[in-house]
Each structure stands twice: as structure tokens, then as C-alpha cells.
Amino acid sequence: MINKPGELLASINSPADLRKLKPEQMLQVSQELRQFIIDVVSIHGGHFGASLGVVELTTALHYVFNTPYDQLVWDVGHQAYGHKILTGRRDNFHTNRKHGGISGFPKRKESEFDTFGVGHSSTSISAALGMAVASKYKGEDDRQHIAVIGDGAMTGGMAFEAMNHAGVANANLLVVLNDNCMSIDPNVGALKEYLTDITTSRTYNKMRDEIWNILGKISKFGPDPRQIVSKIESGIKATLLKQSNLFEGLNFRYFGPIDGHDINHLISVMEDLKHIPGPKILHCLTTKGKGFALAEKDQTKWHAPGLFDKITGEIYKKHHDTPQPPKYQDVFGHTMVELAEQNPKVMGVTPAMPSGCSLNIMMAAMPERAFDVGIAEQHAVTFSAGLATQGLVPFCNIYSTFMQRGYDQVVHDVCLQNLNVVFCLDRAGFAGADGPTHHGAYDIAYMRCIPNMVVAAPMNEQELRNMMYTASQEDMGPFTIRYPRGEGVMPKWRTPLELQQVGKGRTIQEGEEVAILTFGHIGNYAVDVCQKLALDGITPGHYDMRYAKPLDAELLHHIFSKYEKVVTVEDGCLQGGFGSAVLEFMVDNGYTSQVKRLGIPDAIFEHGSQLELQHEAGFAPIDIENTVRELVGVAVKV
Helix, strand or coil, rough: CCCCCCCHCCCCCCCCHHHCCCHHHHHHHHHHHHHHHHHHHHHHHCCCHHCCHHHHHHHHHHCCCCCCCCEEECCCCCCCCCHHHHHHCCCCHHCCCCCCCCCCCCCCCCCCCCCCCCCCCCCCHHHHHHHHHHHCCCCCCCCEEEEEEEHHHHHHHHHHHHHHHHHHHHEEEEEEEEECCCCCCCCCCCCHHHHHHHCCCCCHHHHHHHHHHHHCCCCCCCCCHHHHHHHHHHHHHHHCCCCHHHHHHHEEEEEEEEEEEHHHHHHHHHHHHHCCCCCCEEEEEEECCCCCCHHHHHHCCCCCCCCCCCCCCCCCCCCCCCCCCHHHHHHHHHHHHHHHHHHHCEEEEEEHHHHCCHHHHHHHHHHHHHEECCCCCCHHHHHHHHHHCCCCCECCCCCHHHHHHHHHHHHHHHHHHCCCCCCEEECCCCCCCCCCCCCCCHHHHHHHHHCEEEECCCCCCCHHHHHHEEEEEEEECCEEEEEEECCCCCCCCCCCCCCCCCCCEEEECCCCCEEEEECCCCCHHHHHHHHHCCCCCCCCCCEECCCEEEEHHHHHHHHHHHCCCCEEEEECCCCCCCHHHHHHHHCCCCCCCCEEEEEEECCCCCCCCCCHHHHHHCCCCCHHHHHHHHHHHCCCCC
């Protein structure tokens, strides 16, 4: 179904068309843009609340600034749907996040208006500053550079590193702070409280407007009254807010806060800011989910609700006649509470994803033992290391793709000190519709190369629980457990907790000629494949290795002594991954079996369903089956 845009929106195929309209028409454009997002996302799915909250802001930015010559960087991209619609992708917007369709995030190769690829947060100021410095170097003094960053992303340390540099770089940079007190979950930390203080100080805001207007008219201060006025303004802020202005302390001119939904005021302010050189920040107050009452009321639920009825607000859910397996993340969340009830040393840590990883279950039950540290993966890792030095056992839950952001801390602060930090890496493997910025493709390789680190992956919910229980024991050292997005395979998953022998795999079935070695949830594909192959008289062996490090040497000696042909299967990168570990073992021990590795090859994979991407990469069930068929000389299936 193709959704029909409103009258004005239908005429806009680029920001140049938008700028042909009159300022008084921008309110109608914003209303039509908001309705179009609601219409399309309700039918086709995607992120929802974030883009609704910046409709007016998006419209104003493209109306005032000469994009794409003026360069606009979004952070992180959940909020960029309106941007995509206004920049020539309106008619393709229904393909958003679908296999072969447009990306759910800004992407350089998709459009010249997407100046920087953004799927991870807190990068926009650094990127925009780099662009601004480059423009200054090339003599492009008329070029504007705008970073749109949410107050959630502003909690990431990289944002402050960039602002610290921007304050002395003297480049033409505008930071637009989209302040809605939300990322996916409610924002936390001192910065949130600081922004709230600025926002709610009515005395300051009233005095600021009055005094600025008066002082702006006085010329007797000399040739540069702006500088003196700015100093006086900073003093007012420091007095009334009982603290200096954070942003102006970093050499940014601070403007705001202003209503991020007042399109006329936004346009007026941005027109003025175009003519003010140097680093500046515009603080805009917005409401996530603006214009859709239910999304405004429950912003976490409506971050990415799936398909829904835009009239009633009913979110469509699948209904099953029989009990279904839980999501791995929920098994993690409930097991954390169970472990913590048994072991007072167990703690929980997550960087701004409590509902995404289900640590919110423990946060509700034991708020003093579960921590959301904001969008700050580096801090999450080293904070966990600090807990571990005091004899506690922190479970640090970070999406695999975001774990990359804290890698130095894993090496330096955890592994070199051999501290008992348990890393639970959610969304391992292909993440699906979120695409390449969110695929957890590399964690097996980058974790198994570090001394002292254990790398494990459960094939089902029971295995996850047992691995978590094993990792919680005293002096286990650094321990990684990876698992995918989505459901497991066990409706009755609340099994008794049992200790595992670290580095010990298990035999699913013995076989002949070919052995299939799997790592993690992907092993369930091999179970189904073996059942299908048995119908044709083919009986491969299947072994769930459980651990990529340490490997089960005893089991591997058995496999390589028995089988001439071996297939390894993993939902991670082939270079340096589980299959590579098996090959290393084979070579180091003088075996000469034929090994075929299935996993994510050395390429970038776009967005789509997990099964679509797995087949594209060559390790979906049909690919595993055909690999075995080829090795035994039997016709493959099409």
C-alpha cells in the first residue's frame, strides 16, 4: 500500500522545493509531514516517536539552511525520517528498513543529503566539526555545519570531547540540542538534571530576554558590545542557576531553550544564527512522539512499536494457540534477578538500554544493584571493572555492536587485570532491519583474541541460564556470553541452574563422513538440517561447541580423528571467528580434514530480516544443508 502525502508535501521532492514555499506555509508542511510518518510507520513499521518529535525542527532546518551545501548531521538517525522524506525519498519511504529498501538511518551512499552515516550515538558533533574545519581550510566561509543531537546522545563522552575541541577550533558549527528527556528509555545522570535546571528556570529565561534586548541597543560599550553583553548574560546564568553555563564554559554561544515545536520561532532564530560565526548551541525543547497522543504518553513503548492502528492506537501483536519461546533478552532479565537473589555479589550494568536488554526487570526489583549509566559504553565497562575490584560480580549488558565502543576498556581495564566482569552481548549476529550499524558481526573475533577472556554462546535458553550461572561464580575472570536478537526455542525455559565446565562442548548427534560444528543459537538450524538430511540417508555428526574460547580440545580431537570433512557454522564474521579458531586447532595439531566455514564473509551486509541476511551471507538452513550435500556428493536443493 502506497500512502498519499498531503498537498504541500506532495510537491516537495527536495529541500529546494521546500524553500520555494512561504514561511507561513511551513506549519502546514509540518502537519502533513507528521501525518505522513504516522501513516507509513503504522503500516510498514519502524522507529516512531523520535521522528515525530523533530518534525518542526527538521522542516525549519531544511527551510533555513542551504542543504546539502550546508551540511546537516543527525545523531543517531532514529529521528531522521522527516529528513529522508523531505530529501527525495518520500515515494520510497514505505521500503524503509526492508530488505533492498532505504535504510532506517542516514547513509552517505543513499543520498547526498545524508552527510554522515549514523547508527551509533554521540558522533554528530565530531563529524560536523571535522566538516567545518575542512570547509574553513578550503575557504568555504559561507558554508554552515549543523549537528542535531539528542539529550540522550549528549551523555556520551565523545560529544564532550568534540565540544571541547570545537570551543577552540573557531569553526562555523551549530549544535542543535534536541532536548526531550528521552533516548529509548528515560535519560539519566547529572546532565539531564542540568538541562532541566536550564529549562525550568523561568526567572533566568525572563531576565535573559529582557536584558539581552536592552543591552543589544546600547552602543556606548564600544565597538564590540556583543562580547560584553555575552559576559553579562553568563553572569546572570551563573547567579540564577547557581552554576556556570556548561556550554559557554566550553566556549559555545548558548541560545535557548526554545520551543522546538514552534516552527515560526525556529525559522526566525535559525535565520539569526546563520550570521553568527563560531561554535554555538541551540537548545530546543521537544516532545518525543509529538502529535500522536499515545506516543507522547508512553515514549519508551512507542520508540519502535511495530505495526499499529493509527486511529485506535492498538499495536498489532501475533497471537498463538500454544506457549511460545521467550526472547533471549527476557531470559537474561529474569535470570539476573534469580542470580541476584541467590548471590549478593551479582550486579547489573547497562549503557542506556534497560528495556532493550531487559535489565529493567532487575532495576525494578533491586534498584540499588542495577545501573543504567547513560549512553556511555566505555564508562559502563570500566565502572563494571571498578565493581569487580571490590569482589562484586557485575553483569555488563551491551549490544554486540555497541560493545565495539568500549573495546579499549575491555582490554586495558578488565582483561589485563583479569577481573570477573561478565559481558552479556545482546543482538549478536545479524540485527535485522537496523542494518549494518547494528549487526553484531565482530564480537567473537575481537573478544577471543584477548588473554584471560572466555567466549561463550548458548544454543538455547537453558544454556544461557547455565552460562550466566557459571560466569557468576567466584574468580571466573572476564567472561563473554553472546546471544541473538529475538526468540529462543524453549517455551518451558525456567530450568534449574547448573554449572557448566568452561570450554566443554556437547554432542548433539554422532554421524558419518561430515561433522557440523556450531556455535550458539545457530545450532538450532543444524538440528533441523540433520533431520532433513536423514530422510535422504545422510547422517552428519552435530556438535554444539558452546565455547569459542577455550575450545573443547578433547571433543575436537575426537571430531578430527573421525571425520574427513568438517563444517563450522557461526553468526559472526569468518575472519578471526569461531571457524578460524577450529582451523587453528586443526593445523596446530596436524590434522588434515577438509573444513568449510559458514558465517558472515568479509563484506558489509545491509538491512533485512535475519533469515534474509543469513541466506545472503550463506549460512541459512538451506545453505547449511547444501554445504553438507556438496561435501558428500549429493545433489543440492534449489
